[in-house]
Amino acid sequence: MAARGNGSENSGEDISSVMGFSGFGKKARTFDLDAIFEQTRRTAIERSQRILEDRQKAELSAGPSSDASSASKHQEKPSASTSRQQASDDSSDSSDSEPIGPPLPPGLSAQPEEEEDELIGPPLPPGYGGSRADDDDDDDDDDDGDNDTAEDDDDPVKKIPDTHEITLQHGTKTVSALGLDPSGARLVTGGYDYDVKFWDFAGMDAALHAFRSLQPCECHQIRSLQYSITGDVILVVAGNSQAKVLDRDGFQVLECVKGDQYIVDMANTKGHTAMLNGGCWHPKIKEEFLTCSNDGTVRTWDLNSDKKHKSVFKPRSLQGKRVTPTCCTYSRDGKLIAAGCQDGTIQIWDRNLSVHTKFHCRQAHTPSTDTCCLTFSYDGTTLASRGGDDTLKTWDLRNFRKPLNVATGLTTYFPMTDCCFSPDDKLLVTGTSVKRDEGNGKLVFFDRESFKKVYEIEVASASVVRCLWHPKLNQIMVGTGNGLAKVYYDPVKSQRGAKLCVVKNKRKEKQAETLTQDYIITPHALPMFREARQRSTRKQLEKDRLDPMKSHKPEPPVSGPGRGGRVAAHGGTLSSYIVKNIALDKTDDSNPREAILRHARDAAENPYWVAPAYTQTQPEPVFADEESEDEEADKEPEWKKRKI
Structure with a gap:
């Protein structure tokens, strides 16, 4: 039995060693929790006292201003060793007077002993460890700073970003349309010159050039441009009857269908039949947009359906007659559609009810004005x-x-002059128009509540047509009547946008590159078809310098009568040569035979070309006398005589 018992014990040890249990089959350990808690408490007290000592040393080395406070604290607090001794003695008496919990974090000032016992709650954050008087002073300073910040927040004029500006040259004619995508990365401008230009703030340098220009509606003035809520497409409204939708690169996505202009009821046509006046995207639905036209209708469209409009709204006058809408827009939630009409009325419909208006003001503006x-x-x-x-x-x-x-005296000469709210909804902005050379167009800011003119910016010596205050960039875009698009921004208050391109240097203009023949590498070609390896330009120039033909100096222009077969400047043309040498020749060539035989004696005495070759075989020339020739001519009959 004893052997069996020893064997079982040995087998238990083997199993424990194999399975990895150190105390397999042994009694569980017991812990003295009171002793552990007492040791932890004492360790926490020692750490707290050490931290307080470091804090006091830092205050002593800070300067004379902190000496008094540190000295008073030294008088109140005992030394580190005494503190530890007292802490150990007090711990034996009672544990209620000791702090409970983890030690104070570094950087906190010590509280007096009387207050440490009564301290309840989390420790004070850094920077609040001074005396009560110091805390009161700090609170006063903080209150003053808060008051200044509150004043800045309450004054909306100080939020206007107009400290800096950049000018984008769209063209020479009026900039009648502006559009910014929701992220503020790209700006699109359109004008009376039929052009639509794309500007990329992140891709531009200080030269401020547009990266694309196109004419999407041929010879029609651009009246409105707007990015969709997703920023992937652009609505283009021009002077024709068909609105277009372009993508971010300017390629056409959709063209609205044109209606039948011979149908009286405009609700029965598929599209507009007259010039468009405006348009905008739905603020919530990315596929829906709105247009208004001179045919007296306001129509909604679906981007996925190019066959027909979605719905038709027909504004009417007090007598029930057709009225031309000059502008249209959606409400911020997209539930209402508003239109300003030519008879001075403002009519608002529910988007889902197109028959009767929900709000109507008959005398909003002066009749017969846009x-x-x-x-x-x-x-x-x-x-x-x-x-x-x-x-x-x-x-x-x-x-x-x-x-x-109501604000009056805001001159406008353009049917698309803008107004917009500031991003904080406290200001209202619009532009004014001027005649040529009669002042500067201004951007005027009104307080929304009191409607007092609180600020104005002189933009240029031309009318201010379009204005756009982007809420994300906090920058103001302005289109003028002389072809400029200005961007106002503040380096501190604004974000991205114009700040990205003004810091970039202008790119150097690329020089005209010479066309070089491509070198094709054919390693396995036969030697007779293999091209010579290209040499460097420097070696080729040195080789050309040694070539007498390539390095021949050009001949200077001829001055004087000319030499070496070259004619002087005054005889450079054929006509001048003929006039100089033939027309003005004074020799008498009335007898061509004498002119020919004039050099016969010299040729006979000094033969050069033909005569030396025929000296042996050439017979003697025999010429008839002139008298015998005249006698023979007289003997000839009349019909053989040559007519003169």
Whole structure:
């Protein structure tokens, strides 16, 4: 039995060694929890005292200003060794007076002993370890800084980014359309010169050149440009009856269908039949956009359907007659559609109910004037209208009979003059027009609540037609009547946009590169077909210098009568040569025989070309006398005589 018991014990040890259990089959350990807690508490106290010592040393070395406070703390607090002794003695008496929990983090000032016992809650953050008086002073300073910041936040004029500007040269005619994508990376401009230009802020340098220019609507003035809410397509509204949708690179995605102009009821046609006046994208649905036209309709379209419009809204006058809408827009939530009409009315429909208007103001602006722009505030409760009667008005949708505020004296000569709200919804911006050489066009800022003119910017010596305040970039884009597109920004308050391109240096112009013949490497070709290996340009120039033909100096121009077969400057042409040598020749060539035989004696005495070769075989020439020739001519009959 004893042997069996020993064997079982040995087998248990073997199993424990194989399985990795160190205490297999042994009794579990017991721990003295009181002793462990006491040791942990003492360690925490020692660490706290060490941290307090380091803090006091740092305050002593900070300067004379902190000496007094550190000295007072030294008087109140005992030394480190004494503290440890007292802590150990007190711990034996009672544990209620000791701090409970982890030690204080480094950087915190010590509290007096009287206050340490009563301290409840988390420790104070860094920077609040001074005396009460110091804390009060710091609080006063912080309050002053908060007041200054609050004043800056309350004053919307200080948020206007107008410290810097850049100028983009679109062309020479009016910039009548501006569009920025939602991210603010690309700007698109259109004008009366039929051009649409694309500007990439991240890709431009300080030269500020557009990377693409095109004419999407041929010979029609561009009236409106807008990016969709996703920024992947652009709505182009021009002076024709068919709006177009382009992608980011300028390629056509959709062209709206044209309606039948011989149908009286415009609701029965598939599209517009007259010139477009404006258009915009739906703020929530990326495939839907809106257009208005001189045919008296406002139509919504679907990007995926180019066969027909989506719905038709027909504004009517008080007598029920057709009225031309001059501008249109969606509300911020996309549930309302607003249109400003030529008879001075503003008509608003529910997007899903196209028959009757939901809001209607008959005398919003002066009749027979073009309402230039309608825009909703960011909170969706206020509508701003820019009228052709030189006014700017705001309207409350909850009480649409009378305007909230009216600003007058804002001259406009263009049917697309803009107005827009600031990103914080506290300011309203619009532009003014001027005649040529009669002042500067201005960008005017109004307070939304009081409607007082709080600020203005003189843009250029031309009319301000378009203005756009991008909420993400916090930059203001302005289109003028002399072909300029200006961007106003602030290096501190603005983000990206124009700040990306002004810091880049202008690229050097590339020199005209000479065309070189491509060298084709054919390692397995026969020697007779193998091309010679290309040499460097320097060696080729040295070789050409040794060639007398290639390095021959050009002959200078001839001066004087000419030499070596070259004619002088005054005889360079055939006509001048003939005039000089033939027409002005004074010799008498009336007898051609004498002119020919004039050099006969010299040729007979000094033969050079033909005579030496025929000296042996050439017979003597025999010439008849002139008298005998005359006698023979007299003997000839009349019919043989040559007529003169």
